[in-house]
Amino acid sequence: MSQDFRLESVGLVNRDKKLSFKFNGKKYFGYEGDTLASALLANGVHLVGRSFKYHRPRGFFGAGVDEPYAIVQLYRNNETEPNIKATEQELFEGLEAKSVNCWPSVNFDIGAINNFLKIFLPAGFYYKTFMWPKSFWYRIYEPFIRKAAGLGVASTKHDKERYEHKYEYCDLLIAGSGPSGLSSAYAAAKNGAKVILAEDKPRFGGSLLTDDVNIGNQSGKDWAEGIVAELKTMPNVVVKNRSQIFGYYDHNMLVMSEKVSDHLPKTKKYHPNKRLWYIRAKEVLISSGSIERPIVFGNNDTPGVMLSSAAKEYLKVYGVLVGKNPLIFTNNDSGYETAIEFQKHGVQPTVLDSRKNPESEIIDEAKSLGINIKNSYVVVAAQGYKKVKSADVASISDDKKQLGKIENIKCDCICVSGFWTPSIHLASQSGNKTKFKEEIDAFVPGISKQQETTLGAANGVFSLEETLQTSFAKGGELSKKITDNDNKVSIPNVVEKKSSKHDKFWCVPLPAGKNYKRFLDFQNDVAVSDIEIALREGYRSIEHVKRYTTLGMATDQGKTSNLNGLQLVSEIENKVVPAVGHTTFRPPYTPISIGAIVGREVGKHSKPTRKSPMHAWHEKNNAVFVDAGVWLRPRYYKRGNENLFEGSKREAKNVRTNVGVCDVTTLGKIDIKGPDAAELLNRVYTNAWLKLPVGKARYGVMLREDGIVMDDGTTTRISENHYHMTTTTAQAANVLSHLEYYLQLVWPELNVNVVSATEQWAGAAIAGPKSRVVLQKLFPNLDVSNEGLPFMGYMEGDLFGVKARIFRISFSGELAYEVNVESDYGNFMWEKIMEVGEEYEIQPYGTEALSTLRIEMGHVAGSELDGRTIPYDNSLEGLVSKKKDFIGKRSLQRSAFTAKDRQKIVGVVPLDKKTSIPEGSHLVKDDKAPLPNPKLGHISASCWSVEYDNPFSLAILKDGKNMIGEKLFAMSPLKNKVIPVEIVSSHYVDPKGERVRS
Amino acid sequence: MLYIKCPHCGMRPQIEFSYGGDASVKRPELNKEISDKEWDDFVYNRKSLRGKHLELWQHISGCRQWIKVERDTATHEIFKTFKADEEVV
């Protein structure tokens, strides 16, 4: 198909590079440098989608970020992405896109029936629908809306693209590369400030690319190119295109999304798809420009109706005519600029100006070119369904209330200009309370809240000369404050045409007897009548009107609709616009890919992975790993076809009969030194610590101030003023912060230092009746007999030339030792243990066997110390000192904690001795009781007892102390199980604790 | 993301810190008899202030020091930061 609407040798696209693309399955051609929108318009395609609610045909309204309609589903490199603005998506070879919001096709859309059943979707439709019979919602409305609504579909595949995050600091961050952004960037850069200049479009220059102006004896466009080229050579300047600053957060941090690869058919190797920049700037200059506003008239959503600035941009940047018989409808001089461009390129436009007799240089030029101008004339309604075919126009009275006789004039597009709205989003996000500027009928930033300055059109300044002057000055002034340099830059002279005042006119009245839809919000299909309904129904606050009607709530955030909405409310309410106020701007300014926000923290990278020094050995020996916090720990070591159950049972059994070795490197370790170390321990643990001798370990429990158990572990006195504390794997970081809190803030008088030593030591637990002989083989020169190294004893040794710490402590309940060496020797230690243990049938065991061993011994772990239990609940009340005070002790007096029937840990065995009880099951008295069945307790941990060869669980049970021998039911609705059980002691194996002392 | 001045390390982004609550709360002395009310006030009862608030933060990914930060809870403005043992003025 030929590009019938493309002008020869006009615009900035690369004519040497022709690109083919598909839209709704049909093949077209465009050029490198096109957007999908400009390429489609070059091919005469105006129908791109259907509207959200009424499924009316929709075309292109803008040429950039403000586009409310032209949203497509994009296909790129075997992936698909929804919610892509055709006006922003750059063309690449092989691009494919499809319309959204239409079914079965954009040309024949069943949903368009909504358009004729308008009553079905009035303002507040979503809320009113909820009032209808509930049963209808799920069966009829919800599926219907789901099918009808939406801006495309998200891919269900894993996103293979890579997204990066980057943190940056700078002196001046400048948002926008139009005349004001370039001027301030240049002045600041010349002063040696670190500058980041961000432009959301592929091309720098903003309005200079389309405006007919002259700066320093060059065209605006050439001047911009020169400045950008020079900035790029400066080492203190970062110049970024395709980069949207979308959020202004606290303490002058802004976030920018850089589209690195979206303009390419495929992301280059080692490149990200997008890069999210977190920028902390000393000063922010907001030069985000302005967006043209529409004038509201009948059927103003018909494809072919678009902003006059967009028509000019398509012509000047892309060499594309949006129509060959254009009608221009304006209330200010901007419409004339577009008309002049049409005229210069051989297309005769007609201009309708709502003003009576405006006079200006621009208008004079239009007149001298012979352009047909009708004053005090308006478009009453666009005619045509899928494309504008003509316009009903009429003269309008001076008070803008009376229309003259309606005439119909042929045209193929209507370019609208209702004056300009400054883009104040970033300033507003920063906390700036905006103010209404009467002369331009729009809000502009007020007093700066953070270190931000808004310049140029974004500040309501529409004169190029003034913009350049203020921007050069501000860039120089702010950078001088930071760098102390004062390199004066001369401001170039400017030639621009003077314009006249705009007409405060924004909505064409309905002609008698006509009921045209006049849209305010094009993306959400909010018409003038919807706002009228909302106000009639009593909504007053603009925030409420917004939510009720969905005005400005679409993905374009009302960039083209907000102000007209406010005008309407103020008119009906008979208030001035500033009294109505505008709704709050919130980031992001424009939709941002979730992938970019997530960055690289996906899948395995969502958290760091920590591995013990013995990890490679575990891998080599068929360990099946499990996540334990951020650590990877062997769950069991698979032999042959063993499953988890079989493998862990074998390993646990071997510990009970022979000897096993477990990697316990992950346990938190805190090194504590200082003359007051014992005093600190005495205050943070519930039991007594002042008399622990050197060379002894003690088990301790620490509480939070609210009496809940925080953590448990053993602490060993290495020497007079030196202790080695262990914590659970999960709580290691919290315990360290906890100790630091008390040392730094509560008891600064204590002379103690604490430091994490978790990474410094590798640990191996050697457990089982044969562990002593293995230890003896490892340390032949030490006396490791029951007398030489008794239970809870500690000694240092030499492990084949490596310094080792030996603790006689046990988690498995067997005779056991824990050997620590410096991490670098961890693997050496492990291999030695395996080597000397071979003749005693040593086997490594993983976390599953470790759990089994501790559960059947009734030793508590994280599943019992779950942030809801006190020492009594875990049968640890014997460790709670009655004599001394400690953290959290006062809370243990709370009535709930001292209740007679307080919960307590118990053992649970299924009556059939066969059925494993799912963890989390509830214990109830009567399995047939009506719901909610009163819960007496819950199963905290379950295992298969290797000692008795039947299932065994631990539970926290109400009045557990007096429940031993009771028969209850364990119910798991999740697993659909009801298991009759008996309550037994939590100490299922070796209740007297003889083995650990043997 | 806030930008917090650690009195030991200088300006650092919020991700290096963890929040520690109201800095004006004083732990009752050990071994001192106190009423249930006093203890509840210490453990649980906090004012949810709007405005200037003295709070604790720990520079966990830096010097690991607990610091005091005077911050406006509504605007996030940080007025001043103090070392743990520094007098708040």
Ligand SMILES: [Zn+2]
């Ligand atoms: Zn610090």
